[in-house]
Amino acid sequence: xxxxxxxxxxxxxxxxxxxxxxxxxxxxxxxxxxxxxxxxxxxxxxxxxxxxxxxxxxxxxxxxxxxxxxxxxxxxxxxxxxxxxxxxxxxxxxxxxxxxxxxxxxxxxxxxxxxxxxx
Amino acid sequence: xxxxxxxxxxxxxxxxxxxxxxxxxxxxxxxxxxxxxxxxxxxxxxxxxxxxxxxxxxxxxxxxxxxxxxxxxxxxxxxxxxxxxxxxxxxxxxxxxxxxxxxxxxx
Numbered sequence: 001x002x003x004x005x006x007x008x009x010x011x012x013x014x015x016x017x018x019x020x021x022x023x024x025x026x027x028x029x030x031x032x033x034x035x036x037x038x039x040x041x042x043x044x045x046x047x048x049x050x051x052x053x054x055x056x057x058x059x060x061x062x063x064x065x066x067x068x069x070x071x072x073x074x075x076x077x078x079x080x081x082x083x084x085x086x087x088x089x090x091x092x093x094x095x096x097x098x099x100x101x102x103x104x105x106x107x108x109x110x111x112x113x114x115x116x117x118x119x
Numbered sequence: 120x121x122x123x124x125x126x127x128x129x130x131x132x133x134x135x136x137x138x139x140x141x142x143x144x145x146x147x148x149x150x151x152x153x154x155x156x157x158x159x160x161x162x163x164x165x166x167x168x169x170x171x172x173x174x175x176x177x178x179x180x181x182x183x184x185x186x187x188x189x190x191x192x193x194x195x196x197x198x199x200x201x202x203x204x205x206x207x208x209x210x211x212x213x214x215x216x217x218x219x220x221x222x223x224x225x226x
Binding site: 036045046047050059061063095097100102104105106109110111112 | 120137140149153155161162163164165169174180206208209210212213214215216217219
């Protein structure tokens with residue numbers, strides 16, 4: 001059973017870079033699947049940020065593409081998210097997840113981590 | 120981007136009720152439509168994929184139907200653990216997009 005766990009700072013200052021990692025267990029990240037990030041502002045809906053295939057191919061939401069980098073770390077069996085130049089509008093719960101195919105459906109999710117952008 | 124809408128935005132229902140939630144896409148997405156359930160403070164969970172396929176472990180009271188632009192999620196007999204927010208998501212093309220959600224609460 002695939003399990004995912006997000007980690008990273010819960011508070012980021014405006015204009016700085018948000019960095020999160022997702023640890024995957026129960027499945028080798030090199031074996032397949034797409035690995036993605038989704039965010040949810042407090043009280044609002046879900047927004048796909050981007051995904052990466054185990055080979056390293058990346059797919060980003062055009063609305064965030066200029067600020068997003070997703071990468072895989074096979075040595076740690078995980079993947080990461082970097083979002084630059086953050087503002088208060090980036091405050092959200094960030095989820096990592098896995099999906100079959102692209103765009104695909106997300107069949108495994110991490111528990112989520114709240115990141116607040118504030119000085 | 121393909122825009123997803125859902126109706127109603129919220130509904131109140133009683134245990135045992137039959138509940139229907141509608142999702143509409145701004146263009147045809149064939150059967151590339153997925154449904155998720157989210158409880159407060161928790162991550163979404165996949166219920167239905169490809170419009171009508173039940174995810175493993177999901178109770179059979181949940182069902183999905185539709186194709187093209189109009190889709191439906193039905194809960195045949197609402198249970199106490201079903202009070203949650205439900206989201207649809209299209210996986211027809213990139214970027215994948217979600218509906219705004221339908222909150223189901225207790226009447």
